Amino acid sequence: MLLEMAAGGFGDRVAVGSRDGGLTFQQLFDRAGAAADRFRASGAGVVAMADVSSVALPISLFGAAWADLPFVPLNYRLTDDELSALAARIAPAIVLLDPEATGRLADLGDVVVLDRQALLDELAEAPVPDGGWDADWDMAGEGTAILLFTSGTTGEPKAAMLRHRHLVSYVLGSVEFMGAAEDEAALVSVPPYHIAGMAALLSNVYAGRRIVQLPTFDAGSWVDLVRTEEVTSAMVVPTMLTRIVEHLDAELADGSTGCGVLPTLRSLAYGGGKMPRPTIERALRLLPEVAFVNAYGLTETSSTVALLGPQEHRDALASEDEAVRARLGSAGRPLPAIEVSIRDEDGTEVPLGLPGEIWVRGEQVSGEYRGQAPRLTADGWFPTHDGGRLDDDGFLHVTGRIDDVIVKGGQNVSPGEIEAVLVEHPAVADAAAIGLPDRQWGERIVAAVVLAETSSTSGASATAEELQELVRNELRSNRTPDHVEFVAALPYNDMGKLLRRVLRTELAHLGDGSTT
Amino acid sequence: MPDMKPGSRFTSNVCTTEVIVVRGAGEADLRCGGSPMLSAGSVPDGGTPDPEAAAGTLMGKRYVDADDTLEVLCTKPGDGSLGLSEVLLELKEAKPLPASD
Numbered sequence: 001m002l003l004e005m006a007a008g009g010f011g012d013r014v015a016v017g018s019r020d021g022g023l024t025f026q027q028l029f030d031r032a033g034a035a036a037d038r039f040r041a042s043g044a045g046v047v048a049m050a051d052v053s054s055v056a057l058p059i060s061l062f063g064a065a066w067a068d069l070p071f072v073p074l075n076y077r078l079t080d081d082e083l084s085a086l087a088a089r090i091a092p093a094i095v096l097l098d099p100e101a102t103g104r105l106a107d108l109g110d111v112v113v114l115d116r117q118a119l120l121d122e123l124a125e126a127p128v129p130d131g132g133w134d135a136d137w138d139m140a141g142e143g144t145a146i147l148l149f150t151s152g153t154t155g156e157p158k159a160a161m162l163r164h165r166h167l168v169s170y171v172l173g174s175v176e177f178m179g180a181a182e183d184e185a186a187l188v189s190v191p192p193y194h195i196a197g198m199a200a201l202l203s204n205v206y207a208g209r210r211i212v213q214l215p216t217f218d219a220g221s222w223v224d225l226v227r228t229e230e231v232t233s234a235m236v237v238p239t240m241l242t243r244i245v246e247h248l249d250a251e252l253a254d255g256s257t258g259c260g261v262l263p264t265l266r267s268l269a270y271g272g273g274k275m276p277r278p279t280i281e282r283a284l285r286l287l288p289e290v291a292f293v294n295a296y297g298l299t300e301t302s303s304t305v306a307l308l309g310p311q312e313h314r315d316a317l318a319s320e321d322e323a324v325r326a327r328l329g330s331a332g333r334p335l336p337a338i339e340v341s342i343r344d345e346d347g348t349e350v351p352l353g354l355p356g357e358i359w360v361r362g363e364q365v366s367g368e369y370r371g372q373a374p375r376l377t378a379d380g381w382f383p384t385h386d387g388g389r390l391d392d393d394g395f396l397h398v399t400g401r402i403d404d405v406i407v408k409g410g411q412n413v414s415p416g417e418i419e420a421v422l423v424e425h426p427a428v429a430d431a432a433a434i435g436l437p438d439r440q441w442g443e444r445i446v447a448a449v450v451l452a453e454t455s456s457t458s459g460a461s462a463t464a465e466e467l468q469e470l471v472r473n474e475l476r477s478n479r480t481p482d483h484v485e486f487v488a489a490l491p492y493n494d495m496g497k498l499l500r501r502v503l504r505t506e507l508a509h510l511g512d513g514s515t516t
Numbered sequence: 517m518p519d520m521k522p523g524s525r526f527t528s529n530v531c532t533t534e535v536i537v538v539r540g541a542g543e544a545d546l547r548c549g550g551s552p553m554l555s556a557g558s559v560p561d562g563g564t565p566d567p568e569a570a571a572g573t574l575m576g577k578r579y580v581d582a583d584d585t586l587e588v589l590c591t592k593p594g595d596g597s598l599g600l601s602e603v604l605l606e607l608k609e610a611k612p613l614p615a616s617d
Contacts, residue, residue, distance in 0.1 A: 005591050009575045141523065165523075172538060172589065176610045177576020186615075200617040207615070235617045269616045295616035304616045336611055 002171060002206045003029050003062045004135040009178055009208070016055050016211045018229065019185075023055055025205070028062070033133030034126035035063025038119070042094055042112055046147065048072035049096040049116075049192065050083055050104070052215035056116045057192050058201050059123065060096060061146075065164065066135065070144040072159075073192035077494055080104045086149060086157070087111050141165055146198055147370060148299050159370040160299045169363035170199070170302040171206050173337035180209035187234040189214040189222055194495055196272055196295075199303035200235055209233070219247035223262065230264040235295070237272040239496030242279045248286050262287060271295035271304070273496055274400065274416060276423045276430075277329055284317050296331030296398055298384055300375075302364040306340065306396045308332025323391070329420060330395040331388075338362040341381065342390055355389040355414070357402055387414060404500055406435030408443050411478050415500075418447060418481065421474045422467060427451055427460040432490050433481060434504050436511030446510050447471075447481035448503060450489060483510055517543040518555060520586055525556035530563045533573045533594030539587040546588070548573070549596025565596035573598060579605035 003025070006015070011026030023031070039047050039060075047064035049057065049072070057073075064071040072090055074083060076098075084106035087095055091110035099117045141164030149157040186204045188211055190197040204211050212229045214222055217240055225231060236244065251259035268283075268290050275294065284292060291310030297303045308330055316328040334340045341349050342356040350356040359381045367375040367382035376382050387399040399414040406413040415433040422431035429452040435443035449467060452460070464484035472480045491502040518526070520540030527534045528548035534556065535548075546553045549565025564570075573579070575593045580586065581600045587608065588598065598605040 005576060008592060172578075174613050174616070176612075179610075196617055203615070203617045209615075233615050267615055269614075271616070291614060293614045293616050307614065307616050309614050335613070 002168070002202060003032060005177065006205050006208060013182060013208055014210045015205065016058055016213070018212075019210065022210065025208070028058060028205075030128050030133065031059045031123045031126075032062035032066055033128070033135070034123045035059050035119070036066035036133075037126070038122070039063055039067040039069055039094060044069065044092050044094040044112060046070045046072050046090045046093045047096070048074055048087065048090060048093050050074040050076045050078075051096055051098050051101075051116055051192075052076060053188060053192055053197070053213040054116065054215065055213075056096060056120055057213075058205070058211070059120070061198070061201060062205075065145055068143050070147045070161075072147045072149075073198065074149065075191075075193040076101075080106070084108065089159075090147070141168075144370075148193065148195060148198070150299065158372070160366065161368040161370050162299075162302055162366050163368075166302045166364050166366045167202060169337070170304075171202050173362075173364065174304065174335060175203045175206045177206055178208040180204070180207040182208075183230070184232045185210040185212050185229055187212045187214060187222070187225055187229070187231040189217045189240060190235060190237060190272070191495075194237075194272065195297070195299040195303050196235055196237075219243035223247055223251075226262050226265055231262075232264055233267040233269070234265070235269040235271070237496045238270060238275040238279065239273075239492065241268075241270055241283055242276065245279055245282050245286060249282075260286065262290070265290050267291045267293065267310070269293040269295050271297065273498075274398075274419070275329070277420060278423060280313075280328055281317060284313060294330075294332060296396065298386075300365070300367050300382065301338075301360055301362075301384070302366060304335065305338045305360050305362070305365075306331045306334045308395075326397075327391075327395050330391070330397045332396065333394050334360075334396065335362075337364065340390065340396060342388065343383070347377075347383070352390060353392065355387060355399065355412075358384045358386045358388045358396070358398065360384060404434075406433065406443050406445055408435065408438070408445060408478065409441045413445060413479055417475060418445065418471055418479055421471050422447060422449060425460075425462055425467065425470060427462040428467070429453070430490055432498055432500065432503055434500055434507065436504065436507065438482075439512050444482040444511070445480070446507055447484045448487045448490060448507060449484055450487055485510060517545050518553075520544045520546065525591070526553035526588075527556050527558060527560065528594055528596050529554055529560045530565050531594030531596040532592055533590065533596055533598070534592035535573075535579075535588040535590050535598065537586070538578060538589050540585065544586060545601045546586070547599040547601065548594070550599070551596075569597040569599055569604060570595055571597045571604075574607075578608040580608045581605055 006025045007029035014022040015025040015028045099115045145164045146162045147159045188200045248260045292313040294308040295304040296306045339361045341359045361381045365382045387402045400416040418433040419431045430450040432448045438444035491499040524537045529551040530549040533548045550569040573590045
């Protein structure tokens with residue numbers, strides 16, 4: 001397994017935690033070996049964790065793999081009832097919980113609740129067998145490594161299944177063993193129940209990069225940790241970057257020395273949702289030395305399948321050519337081990353440049369859900385349900401979920417296009433476009449707009465007519481919102497994903513009452 | 517000759533090298549230090565690598581044959597060089613990708 005190589009290759013390096021006092025790769029390996037023993041003896045079929053990031057996370061992730069049990073990171077923000085329902089679905093199971101939260105689960109016969117701290121204490125004391133732990137690594141393994149419940153916007157959450165061979169293909173295909181220098185450290189602030197949180201552990205262990213964990217994100221703590229732990233790389237979701245940029249700007253406004261800069265940070269990756277152009281442009285200017293990477297991927301594809309690299313960011317920012325500048329909003333180019341195809345509703349590839357559904361193929365692509373038939377086609381293609389197009393230079397532009405497309409008068413209108421134009425307006429802080437029922441057109445375009453708080457002081461303001469005019473000029477008239485509604489805030493989940501379904505319900509009165 | 521199924525592990529007969537097959541199919545005469553490699557867990561006879569195949573292996577590096585039919589990953593380094601029959605495998609150049617997580 002990946003950790004065995006890390007322990008063999010650079011066992012004395014710190015794997016998780018502070019440079020002084022963190023766990024080394026060898027210690028992580030030994031703890032994972034002891035955890036595997038513990039998990040095997042329990043008779044559980046899966047190892048789940050409903051907890052924030054801690055050193056227990058990599059220990060249980062690798063320990064579960066070693067014991068050949070799936071690891072299931074559960075969303076600790078769910079209600080007790082929702083958590084209990086998921087635990088019942090994966091029983092017989094071990095569920096790791098925060099010491100304060102061990103009472104959260106209903107009393108389920110086949111579910112053993114483990115207190116995270118008690119387990120860590122136990123593993124730290126566990127004796128290492130003579131000659132070390134015996135590791136058996138089945139790289140081509142069909143066994144399930146990780147089960148990740150999707151957010152379940154409709155109906156029951158589905159459990160995406162990633163087998164060992166998918167994850168190992170991803171890591172071998174995208175990370176160089178011991179590619180990190182000894183002084184490098186990665187800050188992980190994405191929660192464990194997000195694929196990026198899992199991929200971060202695997203990639204950084206294989207690269208030999210020290211992992212620093214931020215259990216609960218806020219911009220101030222993130223910036224402090226980058227400075228105190230001398231963090232060199234990090235991965236964030238768009239809402240996190242927006243807050244970090246605001247925090248750095250506020251520091252600069254205060255004006256004390258050392259503010260607004262992150263001297264050790266060399267690389268900042270982002271993904272997991274649509275990045276507003278103003279945020280990334282501001283971030284590029286605030287952090288001129290940092291290499292920005294936009295990573296596009298899905299849970300079902302073992303994380304990243306395409307990325308926009310550092311130089312491409314800088315080139316786009318500096319370019320006068322709008323086509324080149326537009327790449328800042330793109331997902332870059334597919335990874336070498338990934339093929340991308342844009343297809344129409346019948347699954348036929350569309351001519352280059354035209355929009356359609358993004359299909360991907362590669363060894364890391366799973367496309368499987370527990371208890372369901374695989375979604376891959378016979379020749380290995382996975383339809384992502386994301387809409388997008390490839391441009392002449394092979395850059396992938398992702399427009400959003402196909403289900404979110406607005407169909408007005410038989411024309412497909414992508415909400416992302418409209419939103420990108422609206423947020424460019426200086427008075428607009430955030431915007432979402434949705435389709436609501438319309439007797440004449442099928443759907444009408446409604447834009448929900450949040451005005452920037454600073455707009456009153458800076459003098460910038462916007463009227464509905466002005467914003468409609470902006471979209472009409474930038475796009476086409478059939479993209480123009482039929483109605484602009486000013487709202488206080490847009491509904492997001494805790495990962496910064498816009499909840500369009502909630503917004504449609506909130507603004508249902510703006511439709512004309514016919515059903516979709 | 518052993519089967520080069522992805523995931524199969526082999527250990528050198530003449531040094532500390534261990535590898536795992538990343539890509540491959542069918543049987544092949546995989547060697548290290550000039551001597552056929554053994555299935556993981558076998559006890560090596562010992563000895564020293566053939567001087568013609570003694571440049572050593574590097575941990576975490578991938579090695580491929582000229583026809584690109586076989587790719588192995590070095591999981592433990594040693595003094596021998598990997599080969600397919602008499603022909604030495606080549607070190608696969610890393611494709612530098614920026615860290616995305």
